Amino acid sequence: MSHSTPETLAVLARQELEGLLKRDTPLTPKERIAITAQEMPTQDPEVRRRNVQEVALGYTPEQARLESMRCLQCRNAPCVQGCPVRIDIPGFLKAAAEGDFQGACNVIKKNSLLPAVCGRVCPQETQCQEHCTVGKALKSVDKAVSIGRVERYVADLERETGGGAAPTVKPATGKKVAVIGTGPASITVAADVRREGHEVVMFEAFHKPGGVLVYGIPEFRLPKAIVQKEIDTLTGMGVQLQTNFVIGRTRKLKALIEEDGFDAVFIGTGAGLPKFMNIEGENLVGVFSANEYLTRANLMKAYDFGRADTPIYRSGRVAVLGGGNVAMDAARTAVRLGAGEVHVIYRRTEIEMPARIEEIAHAKEEGVIFHLLENAKRLIGDENGCVKAIECLRYELGEPDSSGRRRPVEIKGSEFIRDIDAVIVAIGNDSNPLIPRTTEGLQTTKWGNVIVDDTGKTSLDRVYAGGDIVLGAATVILAMGEGRRAAASINERLK
Amino acid sequence: MNKILARTQLSDDVYMMRLDAPYIARERLPGQFVILQLDNEFGERIPLTIADADPAEGSVTIIFQAVGKTTHNLADKRVGESVQSVLGPLGQPTHIEKFGTVVCVGGGIGVAPLHPIVKGMKAAGNRIIVIVGARTRNLVIMEEQMRALADEFIVCTDDGSYGRKALVTEPLKEVCGRIPKPDMAVAIGPPIMMKFCAEATRPFGVPTVVSLNTIMIDGTGMCGGCRVTVGGQTKFVCVDGPEFDGHKVDFENMMQRLKAYRKQEDHAHTQCHLDAEIRAKEQGTR
Numbered sequence: 001m002s003h004s005t006p007e008t009l010a011v012l013a014r015q016e017l018e019g020l021l022k023r024d025t026p027l028t029p030k031e032r033i034a035i036t037a038q039e040m041p042t043q044d045p046e047v048r049r050r051n052v053q054e055v056a057l058g059y060t061p062e063q064a065r066l067e068s069m070r071c072l073q074c075r076n077a078p079c080v081q082g083c084p085v086r087i088d089i090p091g092f093l094k095a096a097a098e099g100d101f102q103g104a105c106n107v108i109k110k111n112s113l114l115p116a117v118c119g120r121v122c123p124q125e126t127q128c129q130e131h132c133t134v135g136k137a138l139k140s141v142d143k144a145v146s147i148g149r150v151e152r153y154v155a156d157l158e159r160e161t162g163g164g165a166a167p168t169v170k171p172a173t174g175k176k177v178a179v180i181g182t183g184p185a186s187i188t189v190a191a192d193v194r195r196e197g198h199e200v201v202m203f204e205a206f207h208k209p210g211g212v213l214v215y216g217i218p219e220f221r222l223p224k225a226i227v228q229k230e231i232d233t234l235t236g237m238g239v240q241l242q243t244n245f246v247i248g249r250t251r252k253l254k255a256l257i258e259e260d261g262f263d264a265v266f267i268g269t270g271a272g273l274p275k276f277m278n279i280e281g282e283n284l285v286g287v288f289s290a291n292e293y294l295t296r297a298n299l300m301k302a303y304d305f306g307r308a309d310t311p312i313y314r315s316g317r318v319a320v321l322g323g324g325n326v327a328m329d330a331a332r333t334a335v336r337l338g339a340g341e342v343h344v345i346y347r348r349t350e351i352e353m354p355a356r357i358e359e360i361a362h363a364k365e366e367g368v369i370f371h372l373l374e375n376a377k378r379l380i381g382d383e384n385g386c387v388k389a390i391e392c393l394r395y396e397l398g399e400p401d402s403s404g405r406r407r408p409v410e411i412k413g414s415e416f417i418r419d420i421d422a423v424i425v426a427i428g429n430d431s432n433p434l435i436p437r438t439t440e441g442l443q444t445t446k447w448g449n450v451i452v453d454d455t456g457k458t459s460l461d462r463v464y465a466g467g468d469i470v471l472g473a474a475t476v477i478l479a480m481g482e483g484r485r486a487a488a489s490i491n492e493r494l495k
Numbered sequence: 496m497n498k499i500l501a502r503t504q505l506s507d508d509v510y511m512m513r514l515d516a517p518y519i520a521r522e523r524l525p526g527q528f529v530i531l532q533l534d535n536e537f538g539e540r541i542p543l544t545i546a547d548a549d550p551a552e553g554s555v556t557i558i559f560q561a562v563g564k565t566t567h568n569l570a571d572k573r574v575g576e577s578v579q580s581v582l583g584p585l586g587q588p589t590h591i592e593k594f595g596t597v598v599c600v601g602g603g604i605g606v607a608p609l610h611p612i613v614k615g616m617k618a619a620g621n622r623i624i625v626i627v628g629a630r631t632r633n634l635v636i637m638e639e640q641m642r643a644l645a646d647e648f649i650v651c652t653d654d655g656s657y658g659r660k661a662l663v664t665e666p667l668k669e670v671c672g673r674i675p676k677p678d679m680a681v682a683i684g685p686p687i688m689m690k691f692c693a694e695a696t697r698p699f700g701v702p703t704v705v706s707l708n709t710i711m712i713d714g715t716g717m718c719g720g721c722r723v724t725v726g727g728q729t730k731f732v733c734v735d736g737p738e739f740d741g742h743k744v745d746f747e748n749m750m751q752r753l754k755a756y757r758k759q760e761d762h763a764h765t766q767c768h769l770d771a772e773i774r775a776k777e778q779g780t781r
Contacts, residue, residue, distance in 0.1 A: 205715050207535045207580040215717075244582045246715055250518045272717035276729060283724050283748055285755045292718035300712065301537060309539035309564055310712075311759035385751030434715055434734065 003365070006041035006057055013038060013062040020069065029072050033134055037143050038067040045365040049335050052219045052303050055362055056120070061101070064153040068097035068104075070134055070145045078131035079147060084481040087111045089128055089147055096150050102163050105154040113188050114480060116159060116226050119152025121217060122477045123325075123356050142357070159229055169237050170197035175494045178203065178262040180247045180435065183211025184476045185467025186268035187230060188483030189490070190239045193266075196491045200239045201262075205246040208299065211270055212468075213476070215299040216291070218329050220336070221359075224298075248438035257462055264462045264490045267450060268483065271429040271468035277321065281379030282425070286313060286387040290322070290330040290426035297333045315422035316340045319390050321376050322426035323353035328360060330424045331368045342368045343420065347375040347395045347408040373397070373408065377415060379423060389419050429473045447472065456486030464490055496577040500554055505636045508561045509604060510570050511546070517553030519545070519583045525611035526589030526706065526738055529555065530714040532580040533568055541565050542711045542733075544608030545584060546637075555583075558607035558636065563760055585714045586737045589704070591615040595678035598624040598670050598701075599645075600663050600692055602684020606637050608706055609683045613644050616681075622646050624670055624677065628663035628684070632656035663688060664695040671699035680704070682741060686750045693741030705741035707732045709753060723749045 016036060020027070041057040042048070048055050059067065071093040079089045088107050095103035108115045128147045129135060135144025157163070175198045179186045182204040194200045208214055210227040235241060247253055247269075256262045274289030276282050293312070296302040300310035318334040320327050323346035334342045344363070346353060349372050353360060364370070373395040380389040394414035397406035431448040443451045443459035449472055450465040452458055458465050466482030468474055501513040519529060528544045541563075547556040561570040569578070589612050597616045601609040606627055617623050625645035629635045630653045642648050649666045650658030659666065663684075670677060680703040682692035689705040696703045709721040714733045721732035726743035730736060 205582060206713065207532055207540075207582075215713075244580045245518070246582060246585070249584055249715075250522060250582070272713075272715070274717070274719045276719070278729075283722055283729060283745075283752070285751050289719040292712060292720045295712050295718050300539065304537070307537045309534075309537060311539075311756040313755065314759075384754075385748060432716060 003042065003044055004039060005044075009039055009041050009063065010060045012036070013060060013066055017062045017066050020066075027069065032070055032072055033137050035066055035070045037070065038063040038146060038149070040146070040149055042362075045367075048220065049366045052336055054223050055220050058156055059149055059153045061099070061153075064096055064101070064150050065099055067146050068093040068150050071097065072133050074133050078133065079128040079145075082128040082131040083111075084127065084477050085111045085484065087128075092154070093145065093147070093150060096154060101154045101157050104150070105158045105163075108151055108154070112477075112480065113191050114184060114230055114476070115151050115155035117184070117213065117222065117230065118477050118480070119148050119150075119155055120222050120226075121475075122148055123475060124148040125357055127477070159226070166233070167191065167195055167237055169195055172199070173197040173494065175199065175263045176201070176261055177490060177494075178247075178256045178260075178265045179268065180253070180266065181211055181268035181270060181467075181469075182209035182231070182241070183213060183268060183270050183467060183479065185270075185479040185483040185486075186211065186266065187234065188480045189266045189268065189464075189466070189487045190234050191237065192484060192487030193490055194234070194237050194239050196494070198263075198491075198494060202234075202239060202241050203245045203247050204241065204243045206299065207243050209241055209243065211268075215295045216326065216329070218294065218298055218333055220332065221329065246434065248434040253435060253439045253442075253463070263494055264464065266483075266486055266490065267435055267458070267463065267465040267469055268467045268479070269432050269435055269469045271473040272432040273430040273448075274425070275428045275430060276425055277376060277427060279376060279378050281381055281387065284379055284381040284387040285385050286315065286421060287379060287423045287425065288313065290320075290326045290424050291429065293330050293424050294326070294333060297337065303333075303337060312337060313422055314338065317420045318342045318422045318424065319376070319418065319420045320344045320424045320426055322346065322428070323348070323355055324426065324428070325355045325359055326428075327424075327426035328355045328363050328368075330426050332363055332366055334422075334424065335366050335368060339422070343371055343418070344368055345371045345374050345376060345390075345392065347373065348397065348405065349373060352405045375408070375410070376423075380417070386421070387423055388421060389417050390423060391415055391417050429468075431469050431472065435469075452486075455489035455492075456482065457489060462493070496579060497581045498577050499572055499574050500552070502572070502574050505558065506633045508570075509558065509634070509636055510561065511556060511558045511607075512569075512572075513549075513552075513554045513556050514578060514581060515553060516555045516581050516583070519555050519581065520548040520550045520553050523548050523555060523584035524588035525591065525615040526608070527584035527586050528608075528708075528714075528737060529557065529581050529583030530585060530711065531557070531565075531569070531578055531582075533565060533578060535579045538579070539565055540580075540712055540714070542585070542708060542714060544706070544708070544737075546607040546610055548611075555581075558604060560604045582714060585733060587735070589615060589681075589738055591619050593620045596622040596624065596675075597679045597681065598626065598667065598677045600626045600628070600667055600680065600682040600684070600688075601641070602628045602663055602682075602688040603630070603634060604636070605684030605688070605706075606641065609681065610637055610640060612681055612683075613641065617644050621679075625649070626651070626663050626666050626670070628652070628661075628688070629657075630654065662691070664691045667692055667695045671696055671701050677701055680741075681706075686746055686753065689741060689744075690746035690750075693744070693746075697742055703741035704738050705744060706737045707739060707744070707749065708737065709749065710755065723752075
């Protein structure tokens with residue numbers, strides 16, 4: 001993929017928009033489809049692989065308008081059906097196409113609390129954009145209207161210009177709600193419940209709030225200042241934040257209700273239990289869960305070698321096991337930390353990779369090497385117990401399995417060895433067991449996910465849950481949707 | 496923020512501090528630990544065992560050895576100053592019941608986390624034999640507190656400057672050889688000591704609990720950096736431990752993992768000593 005400079009993209013967009021604005025007749029659908037799909041300006045791959053700044057730089061105003069003008073304003077709005085929180089997508093694109101960016105942002109905010117975050121990290125190509133008529137007409141989901149990029153643009157603009165009214169908070173009700181965790185589901189619940197006038201206290205185990213948005217997703221994909229701004233909005237509304245406080249240990253969940261006077265509790269503790277492959281050599285030195293590697297790099301700022309006290313493993317040849325967004329984040333982080341070679345090892349093909357197409361493309365541009373239809377069989381250590389090589393097996397695709405994806409089948413006798421000096425395991429997360437283990441009567445599935453009814457309520461009275469602790473590892477937008485639902489139930493319960 | 500309520504230097508580089516932490520003081524049980532961070536922006540998170548707690552005062556006591564950058568900086572803090580983050584109590588509490596005779600072995604700084612366990616075991620009606628070991632006399636800590644709890648107290652030093660000139664494994668083997676043998680052993684100290692304690696008790700079939708102090712970040716099961724191999728299975732020290740069956744722990748692997756960042760830690764440590772020297776010189780010239 002060739003890299004167009006942001007300057008080139010800006011000039012082209014300005015010219016095209018000027019041409020369109022000169023017209024005095026409305027655009028026909030055909031003409032809308034003919035508008036150039038706006039590419040996201042990005043940092044040059046050679047430059048960005050040595051820094052942690054955001055890769056995608058965001059649209060110019062002209063690009064945002066042009067991209068919005070591509071929307072056909074379909075009456076049945078198939079895009080909305082693909083959105084987990086049912087944002088009025090044609091509505092906000094119409095406003096943006098007219099240059100009313102604040103109006104566009106207001107439309108989004110009716111349904112989504114975190115547009116600057118979701119505009120960046122939502123898998124739009126499998127949600128809203130998958131159903132876009134423009135993409136269908138052009139026979140490629142890549143050519144669909146870039147809904148997420150416009151969302152990001154209007155949200156960034158609002159934040160940077162200090163626009164947007166602070167959410168209003170109703171008069172105090174005297175009711176008190178505890179929100180456990182400070183990730184996307186919890187942020188949503190805190191905002192929605194606080195708006196109704198209830199007192200809200202958020203509990204965070206780490207020293208900084210934001211959950212996976214700060215420890216997991218790297219700065220180059222989601223700047224931490226954006227997350228902090230969302231947290232500031234919450235504290236500005238009067239939400240209280242208690243960091244270094246792990247419910248289940250520092251205080252039991254039931255004590256919150258029985259002794260501390262909370263009227264309801266929301267559990268949004270996420271999918272924070274890394275899965276390992278259970279293969280030989282997995283506990284060798286130099287083998288990490290993606291959670292550990294990313295937390296060191298992101299939350300603990302280990303990339304800042306001069307200033308951060310938290311060390312990170314310096315390696316020459318890194319293998320990343322897995323094909324999801326977390327695997328891409330880990331691989332691209334390793335590149336930025338100076339690894340000579342970064343190898344992603346995935347047992348199916350690129351089509352089955354759960355990572356977003358954009359993330360895979362970015363990783364390739366940055367020099368990450370992909371090994372498909374391959375999987376780790378065992379890890380081999382040196383005399384000091386440090387990993388020095390990985391034995392892999394080749395795979396081929398067989399019949400489709402229950403997920404609908406073709407099942408990878410190992411090719412017997414195809415073992416071979418790759419020399420590496422670090423391994424990052426990124427094959428997913430299970431739900432964090434701390435609260436279920438310390439809360440009697442809280443029902444979970446056999447995988448440890450908290451069971452809720454269709455209002456987000458758990459098996460315990462006044463206790464609600466949502467996000468990855470319920471869904472298993474999923475997405476920010478789904479977590480937010482879950483939070484919305486639980487918050488509505490809590491507000492109903494406290495009436 | 497957790498205020499430092501008291502600070503005592505126990506030996507050359509071992510310090511005791513009482514920190515304001517009312518929730519942790521109320522909830523903690525023997526065997527549990529905290530994670531501490533001095534600077535929320537660039538600081539590292541280190542696990543430290545809780546040596547004692549006073550729920551009435553709302554304080555916990557930590558005992559630590561200044562061995563790296565963070566512990567050195569912590570040692571430099573004074574009463575009235577604060578620690579930015581203290582998280583806890585973490586880990587599973589010690590399984591305490593009436594076993595009969597329990598032999599408790601503490602090596603060096605390991606005596607600190609052993610103390611609340613000894614207290615708990617004693618309160619549960621066990622007969623307590625305490626073996627305390629250190630490199631040299633002035634590194635023996637909490638002797639009086641331990642003596643007060645022990646039915647039998649043995650102290651040894653590597654150089655013979657105090658008590659028996661022996662490693663703790665020597666008296667441990669003798670105690671295990673008695674008839675009847677002890678019903679349980681608890682060993683806390685440097686990894687190598689715990690490893691050899693487990694080897695010492697193994698032939699006698701005395702169940703042996705060890706408390707592991709591995710590299711950690713979050714302390715809540717999220718990162719897996721603390722994982723160890725126990726009986727062929729991977730366990731997380733932060734949520735499954737810190738105490739494990741010493742006869743099943745793969746100590747070699749654990750000790751190798753503890754060295755994962757040695758180069759970078761040594762560098763930071765040297766830098767921290769250099770900084771201290773420069774500071775001292777600057778103050779001297781003022």
